[in-house]
Amino acid sequence: MRWIWIDRILELQPRERLVAIKHVSLVEEHLDEHFPGDDALGLDPCPIMPAPLIIEGMAQTAGILVGHASQFREKVILAKISRAEFSREAVPGDTLRYTATIRRLDEAGAVTAGEVEIIAPDTLSPTTIGRIDLMFSHIDKNLAGVEFPEHNFVFSESFRTLLRSSGFDPGF
Amino acid sequence: MKREEVFEKILEVLVDALGVDDDEVTPDASLTADLGAESIDFLDIVFKLEQAFGFKIEQGELFPENVTQDPDFVQDGRVTPHGLKTLRARLPHVDFSKFEQDPEITKVAEVFTVDSLVNFVEEKLGAQSAA
Incomplete structure (x- = not known):
């Protein structure tokens, strides 16, 4: 399974800002279960994108921005979700636009502020639906000697491909 | 202020x-x-x-670094007098008087x-x- 919750990177201002989009599609299997209908209760299926996966999309958006700042030499790990607020759901047909901005960046880690917008498929007008602030740690600097499995890290081959297919030099 | x-x-x-x-x-x-x-x-x-x-x-200025891993400073799970002296010198803002009565390393974070x-x-x- 591809664990990539963004489809394309639109803008990359090194050490400052990264903008990415994700199209929510009914073909995504997890939407079958989130939420299924219930005949007995007379409930229709209600496919909505789970909020934790929106957070994951922002973590990947912001994580790439943080990793890029050190040319992906540091191991970046999502350390804390400082804030995650949503005002409405994202449903199939919506385009999510993630904008991550660096608030603080040093050798220990980074703090990012994030805005999530939905771009309506008919009018193409964006509406802010969430704010997600995150903290990343450069674990080599903070937990020296502690080994983490590779899958804990933000970066993988998939992200390299994503950067390339979006027209950016991954540099790693 | x-x-x-x-x-x-x-x-x-x-x-x-x-x-x-x-x-x-x-x-x-x-x-x-x-x-x-x-x-x-x-x-x-x-x-x-x-x-x-x-x-x-700066890193280590408010909370200590590299003290708790040093065998000179920690022995048998307890902070040594030398370790305590070092912590005091590095962290003048912290009150260690209660901690020094039972300097178990697992409790060192509680001094903050x-x-x-x-x-x-x-x-x-x-x-x-x-x-």
């Missing part, structure tokens, strides 16, 4: 960083034992203090109280205005 003002700002930082209620943030409250801070929260607190007070905090943060910020601000 008065000590009460420093405390109020620190209260805001801790409520934000640790998701605690205002009334839990008392001067004696330990960041770990009473307010539930975990190791990563310490980094968050450092970031937020910098933002709130407009100064830079709300008051120790207030002391730290006051020292930093004092040094800034003197410079």
